Amino acid sequence: MSYIKIDQNKCKSCYLCIDACPYKLIKKSNNTGTTGELTVEFSDTENKCIGCAQCAIVCPDIAIVEVNRE
Amino acid sequence: MQVYSIPNSIKKDSKFTFCKGCDHGVAIKIIAEIIDELNLRENTVAISSSGCSVLLYDFLDIDCLEAPHGRACAVATGVKRAHRAKGEEKFVFTYQGDGDFASIGLGESMHSALRGENITAICINNTNYGMTGGQMGPTSIMGQLTTTSPLGRNKEYHGFPIKTAEQIALCEGTKFSARVALYDVKNILKAKKTIKKAFECQLKNKGFSFVEILSSCPTNWKLSAQDSHKKIAEELTKIYPLDIFKDTIDD
Numbered sequence: 001m002s003y004i005k006i007d008q009n010k011c012k013s014c015y016l017c018i019d020a021c022p023y024k025l026i027k028k029s030n031n032t033g034t035t036g037e038l039t040v041e042f043s044d045t046e047n048k049c050i051g052c053a054q055c056a057i058v059c060p061d062i063a064i065v066e067v068n069r070e
Numbered sequence: 071m072q073v074y075s076i077p078n079s080i081k082k083d084s085k086f087t088f089c090k091g092c093d094h095g096v097a098i099k100i101i102a103e104i105i106d107e108l109n110l111r112e113n114t115v116a117i118s119s120s121g122c123s124v125l126l127y128d129f130l131d132i133d134c135l136e137a138p139h140g141r142a143c144a145v146a147t148g149v150k151r152a153h154r155a156k157g158e159e160k161f162v163f164t165y166q167g168d169g170d171f172a173s174i175g176l177g178e179s180m181h182s183a184l185r186g187e188n189i190t191a192i193c194i195n196n197t198n199y200g201m202t203g204g205q206m207g208p209t210s211i212m213g214q215l216t217t218t219s220p221l222g223r224n225k226e227y228h229g230f231p232i233k234t235a236e237q238i239a240l241c242e243g244t245k246f247s248a249r250v251a252l253y254d255v256k257n258i259l260k261a262k263k264t265i266k267k268a269f270e271c272q273l274k275n276k277g278f279s280f281v282e283i284l285s286s287c288p289t290n291w292k293l294s295a296q297d298s299h300k301k302i303a304e305e306l307t308k309i310y311p312l313d314i315f316k317d318t319i320d321d
Contacts, residue, residue, distance in 0.1 A: 012090035014288075014295035020255060035090055053074040054255045060095030060295075061086045067074035 002051030002069045004042050010063035013037035017055035017064065023048045026055060077102035079111050081131045091295025093252045093285035094122055097194060098129055100262045101165070104269055105132065114161045115149050117142045119175070121167035122201045123194055140175025142166050143182035146189045161272060163190040168282075169199045172234045173208035179238070186243025186277040190268050193234055193280070195310070196287035204290030208232045211309050216290075231309070235282040239315035246271045246279035248314040251307060253286070253299040264314065271319045279319075284310055 006026075012035050017026050025048060029041035042049075051069025079102040086095045105111055111132055118126040120139035127134030137145040142164035153160040171179050171193040179191065198216050199205040206216040206223060209231050213222040223231075239247035246268050250261035261283060268279035284306055286298035293301060 010085050014091035016091065016295050016299075019296060051073055056074045057255050057258050058096070060088065060092055060099075061090075062076050062080065062084075062095065062099060064074075065076055066072060069071050069073045 001044075001047050002049040002067075003044065004049070004051075004055060004064055004068070005066040006040060006042055007063050007065050008033065008039050010061050010065075011039040012061050012063070013039055014060065015040065016058045016060065020054045020058045022052065022054065023050075025049055077106050079103075079105045079131055080129055084129045086129060087125060088122065089287075089289040091286065091288040091298060092122075093196075093283070094125070094194060096252045096258060097192075097261075097283055097285065098126060100258065100265060101192070102130060104262065104266045105130075107266070108269060108273070110161050110269075113159075114163070115146075115153075117146045117149065117162065117164040119164065119166040119170040120201075121170050121199065123165050123167045123170065124201075126165045137164075140170050140173075141178050142170065142175065143187070143189065143191055144175075144178040146191075147182055147185075147187050150187065150189055161269070163192060163269070163272070165192050166194070167200065168193055168195040168197070168209045168234065169207045172232050176208075180241065183238050183241035183244045183278045183280065186245070188272055188275055188277055190272045190279045190281075192265065192268075193282045194285045195234065195282050196285045196290075197231075197306070198287060198290050200287045200290055204287070209234070209310075211306070233310060235280065235310075235313075235315050238278075238280045241278070243278050244280060244316055245277040245318050246281075246314075247316040248280070249282040249284065249310060249312050251284040251302055251312055253284075253302045257312070267317075267319070274319065276319050282310075284312070
């Protein structure tokens with residue numbers, strides 16, 4: 001199962017990763033981040049993540065710290 | 071299998087202090103990845119300039135030197151030549167903004183290129199002076215609203231913007247000059263490949279290599295991160311075409 005790890009303390013809520021994910025697996029979370037806006041979270045209940053790392057490539061704040069591919 | 075992790079050349083537990091959505095983070099990340107891939111970490115001296123680009127040494131775990139405003143290429147020349155005189159070959163690159171490289175330090179930058187100094191210069195072009203509040207820079211496009219051109223840049227009063235990568239390509243000492251952007255995954259990967267080529271130019275002792283990176287400035291453009299990227303893709307790339315303008319590394 002492929003998955004990513006997001007560091008909530010580093011996320012600045014630019015939401016570029018939401019647009020980059022081909023399967024739309026990244027959503028806004030309920031946590032307020034350092035910029036006062038909602039951070040993002042990864043939810044993959046149907047095992048759709050392919051570990052393409054596009055979210056990590058576009059993240060300008062190295063908040064996506066790990067991408068693991070099956 | 072882990073396919074992505076934070077590059078080793080980025081300091082542990084560092085957190086980028088740029089505005090949200092700023093492409094500086096992506097630029098620093100890909101530079102760190104290239105330093106890791108080419109195994110240059112112990113042998114590199116980075117020269118940072120004034121402006122948002124100065125923050126480079128807060129995040130990269132390599133030797134960095136801060137140059138006075140605009141003088142990064144001159145300091146890089148000194149570092150390169152002083153080490154060479156001692157018999158050491160250091161990898162030296164500068165990381166500058168457009169105001170630093172193409173306006174305040176145009177003399178230093180241009181003459182480093184004309185001398186064919188064996189250094190690499192990276193210029194982040196976000197079409198304004200970002201750190202000081204979005205004043206008009208040398209690369210501000212025609213009609214662009216900034217704090218010092220509230221009615222838009224016009225040719226009668228302000229003149230035309232400078233196309234840095236094309237200008238540097240005209241210098242005979244330049245071996246490699248290119249312009250890249252960071253607005254989507256495809257372009258980020260392309261930018262990484264281009265910067266790697268510029269770094270290899272120096273490693274092969276060929277001469278001056280230069281990469282201009284079109285970057286967003288969401289705070290001063292007063293746009294969201296997504297809209298800034300859209301502006302680069304639709305507007306800026308028409309004025310500043312993405313291309314390799316000179317590549318004579320193998321000649």
